[in-house]
Every structure is written in structure tokens, then in C-alpha cells.
Amino acid sequence: MVGVEVLEDADTLAERAADLIGDALREKPSLSVLVATGHTPMATYAELARRDLDASALTAVQLDEYLGLGEDDPRSLWGWMRRSFVEPLGVKQVVRLGEVPDPDEGCRRFEAQVAALGGIDLAVLGLGPNGHLGFNEPPCGPGARTRVVTLTPASLASNAAYWGDLPVPTRALTAGMDVILGAGRVILLVSGVHKRDILARALREPPTPEVPASWLQDANTTVLADRAACGVTRGPAFP
Numbered sequence: 565m566v567g568v569e570v571l572e573d574a575d576t577l578a579e580r581a582a583d584l585i586g587d588a589l590r591e592k593p594s595l596s597v598l599v600a601t602g603h604t605p606m607a608t609y610a611e612l613a614r615r616d617l618d619a620s621a622l623t624a625v626q627l628d629e630y631l632g633l634g635e636d637d638p639r640s641l642w643g644w645m646r647r648s649f650v651e652p653l654g655v656k657q658v659v660r661l662g663e664v665p666d667p668d669e670g671c672r673r674f675e676a677q678v679a680a681l682g683g684i685d686l687a688v689l690g691l692g693p694n695g696h697l698g699f700n701e702p703p704c705g706p707g708a709r710t711r712v713v714t715l716t717p718a719s720l721a722s723n724a725a726y727w728g729d730l731p732v733p734t735r736a737l738t739a740g741m742d743v744i745l746g747a748g749r750v751i752l753l754v755s756g757v758h759k760r761d762i763l764a765r766a767l768r769e770p771p772t773p774e775v776p777a778s779w780l781q782d783a784n785t786t787v788l789a790d791r792a793a794c795g796v797t798r799g800p801a802f803p
């Protein structure tokens with residue numbers, strides 16, 4: 565089941581997302597949260613950090629990671645997650661991807677750690693320009709496990725915007741669709757006109773491997789999208 569809220573702009577979206585995440589945390593202090601990086605959630609995390617929340621019992625679970633980078637590499641998604649979410653919110657427990665040298669072993673270990681948490685309570689996700697969630701690249705079915713993936717040209721192009729002159733690694737680890745769709749609740753953050761067409765496909769087309777985010781139609785999903793992403797430029801925010 566998908567609920568869609570159309571917000572005025574990226575700032576209002578971040579405030580609404582922080583409201584929902586804050587409410588979930590107050591209700592369950594030991595919340596397990598799957599945490600996306602990327603540009604879209606950054607304003608939400610900054611807003612959360614400004615609020616008086618106690619995240620000391622929360623467990624932050626990493627959504628994805630490039631393969632083969634050292635921990636201190638500026639492109640490390642763990643580094644991005646640590647700087648934007650873990651440290652500002654005072655998170656004490658984390659489950660990471662890619663900590664062990666053997667990637668397949670790392671994926672098994674990750675899924676076991678998530679299972680030991682009792683699964684994910686809340687997944688905070690962005691929407692890839694190709695419909696990916698994490699690095700679950702199309703085509704991708706709903707049962708895809710946590711695994712090593714090769715990035716599609718669309719993801720390589722969009723990720724290039726994060727790293728200036730540094731090349732984007734071509735392979736990555738991603739939490740599986742099984743982990744995402746098993747979450748108690750998913751909040752999908754979508755901002756900007758460049759996401760309009762893929763958001764429409766994810767919400768309106770029958771679920772398909774060609775748009776991995778379309779599988780969210782079968783999960784407990786709240787989409788927070790700004791007007792630009794919804795193609796709504798005038799009139800009431802809730803058309």
C-alpha cells in the first residue's frame with residue numbers, strides 16, 4: 565500500500581520526513597533504520613540533527629556501498645552515512661555493508677545481522693533515476709538478496725555528480741530487495757523534476773523488474789515527493 569504526500573518544495577519535504585522519522589523514533593527508541601545516502605535525504609538528516617531527538621538506542625543499517633574502496637576513500641558511502649546521519653544524530657549502533665574482505669561473506673553476514681535485529685523497522689530511501697532502490701539496479705525482482713552488483717550506466721552517470729573528478733566504482737554491494745520490502749515501513753523521498761517520469765512509472769505501472777521501486781507498491785510505503793517531482797507546479801499541494 566502506497567500513500568503519497570506532495571510537499572511544496574525540498575525544504576518542506578525534509579521537515580515532513582523528519583517529522584515521520586522522529587515520531588517513529590519516539591514510539592520505538594530501538595528503531596532499526598535502513599539509511600540511504602545520495603543528495604535527496606541530506607536535508608532530512610540535517611533537519612533531524614537540529615531536533616531534540618535521542619537516537620542512542622537506534623540502529624542505523626547501511627543501504628549500499630561501492631566495492632573495493634578503502635574506508636578512508638572520499639567516495640566511501642559508509643563515510644557519507646557516518647558524516648550525515650550517524651555522527652550528527654549520535655547513533656551508537658550500526659550495521660555496515662562491506663566490512664569484511666570477502667564480499668559474498670559480507671552480504672551473508674549483513675543479512676544475518678539484519679535478521680538478528682528482527683528486520684528493518686523503517687527504510688529511508690531515495691529514488692534512482694533508473695528506478696533503483698539502493699543499488700538494486702533494473703532488472704530486479706522483489707526477492708533479490710543482498711549481493712554484489714554491477715552498476716548500470718544510468719547509476720554511474722548520476723553517481724558521478726557526487727564525486728567531482730574521481731571515477732565512480734563500477735561494482736557495489738546493496739541491501740537486497742528482500743530487506744527493503746521486508747521493512748515495517750518505507751519512506752521514499754523524491755525531489756526534483758528530473759525524477760518526475762521515473763516516479764510516475766514506479767507508482768502507476770504494475771510492479772515490474774524494469775522499475776525496482778515499483779515493488780514498493782506491495783510494501784507499507786509513504787512517498788514524500790515535492791511538487792517538481794510530481795509535475796504539480798500550481799494549485800493545491802494535495803490535488
Ligand code: PGA
Pocket residue numbers: 601602603604605690691692693696697698722
Ligand atoms: P539522489 O540519488 O538522492 O542523489 O538523487 C538517489 C538514488 O540514486 O538512489
